Amino acid sequence: MSINVYNPATGDIVGEIPSGTAADVDRAVATARAALPGWAATDPLERAAVVGRIGAGIASRTEELAALITAEMGAPISLSRTAQIQFPVAVAQSFAALAETFAWTEELGTSLIVREPIGVVGAITPWNFPLQQIVSKLAPALVAGDTVVWKPSEIAPLTARVLLEVALEAGLPAGVLNVVYGTGEVVGEAISAHPGIDMISFTGSTRAGRRIGAVAAATVKRVALELGGKGANVIISGADLDVAVPTGVAMAFTNGGQVCGSWPRLLVPFELQDEIVARAVAVAEGYTVGDPLQETTMIGPMASEEHREKVHGYIERGIADGARLVFGGTGRPFEKGAYVRPTIFADVDPASAIAQDEIFGPVLTIIPYRDLDEAVTIANGTAYGLTSGVFGPDEPARAVARRIRAGQVDVNGGHWNPLAPFGGYGQSGNGREFGRYGLEEFLEVKSIQLG
Secondary structure (H helix, E strand, C coil): CEEEEECCCCCCEEEEEECCCHHHHHHHHHHHHHHHHHHHHCCHHHHHHHHHHHHHHHHHCHHHHHHHHHHHHCCCHHHHHCHHHHHHHHHHHHHHHHCCCCCCEEEECCEEEEEEECCEEEEECCCCCHHHHHHHHHHHHHHHCCEEEEECCCCCCHHHHHHHHHHHHCCCCCCCEEECCCCHHHHHHHHHHCCCCCEEEEECCHHHHHHHHHHHHHHCCEEEEECCCCCEEEECCCCCHHHHHHHHHHHHHHHHHCCCCCCCEEEEEHHHHHHHHHHHHHHHCCCCECCCCCCCCCECCCCCHHHHHHHHHHHHHHHHCCCEEEECCCCCCCCCCCCCCCEEEECCCCCCHHHHCCCCCCEEEEEEECCHHHHHHHHCCCCEECEEEEECCHHHHHHHHHHCCCCEEEECCCCCCCCCCECCEECCEECCECHHHHHHCCEEEEEEECC
């Protein structure tokens, strides 16, 4: 049996993949376990060199990969060439470099501390950044000396074949990376439960993360979960609104809002709400919605018709619950394709569904606050804690950033750093990706007591 892959901009079939089974997972795990001793024994610098070549190989196939990502999940082609490709290249390069300075062994009193591969890693990745999400797991796993069984999303699986080709061309031994296509209910479940897999690294919804954690618990394997988010962007009085507002809109609308680290909640001083609403609407009017293959398009379709219906349902819910619609709204912008209207609500109740739930679409909710204590309370008032932003004078902005319970907080537009840890508090998951912290997730620690 096979699974069709659809272009969400047109509804056309653009590919198909096998509908994998638990038996396929068994074979992949057996292959990964057979390859593990040889790969684990390879010098870390040699493993890192392979990862560096994987990054270079991805960069060399930018146009091919960008076209596939746009076709399978609808990201605008300009975004596919940049964030969708450049981020994984940067991640691969950062881990390749990290191997040279990482403390693989260290002495602690009379003990020798040794960091060793955890074993076979089961990687399960989502559709919103199909290449970035696997490289964020694959690069540290390979540098650590692990082998990998990977299930890409059935919605956006087309880049998996190219990545596997790139890895083999980079010198990765056969059997170190194994791809099993299929659904979460079958393949994801089998990977999570498999006794031959030592660790699960998952990125996706909190609902799916709960299930994976429950299934994996039976074999007491390590589970790293990067789950949902509902980031807050707190604008403090005195902030540069010429920077804060456009950045806030971008962090809500980029990739159609289909970003776990987005900031869909814009928290603003009560007395500045009208000005900020006007500015946000003016910025949003410049966001071109349309054919993702057009260079000028800034928001393409949602990744699937099913997801479009979910996002549209939240827009309807926001209106019904009394939030003030100031931009966008219900209805399809085009007759064809999984498009929604990018939407902005003002005067949003922080306890409402659109302010609490992860919508995962281009919906910005503007929430007024009366003082910074209330702003922090609202920012921390969801089940999530992945990312947030703060704009304002440096001292109060940094003070607010420290009070926000999120794994990453950007102050005044701080840039992404592939060496800094990324991960969440609360129901945004556990574990960290990127840099030294991300590499350590894929290692076991052994203490050798010296006589």
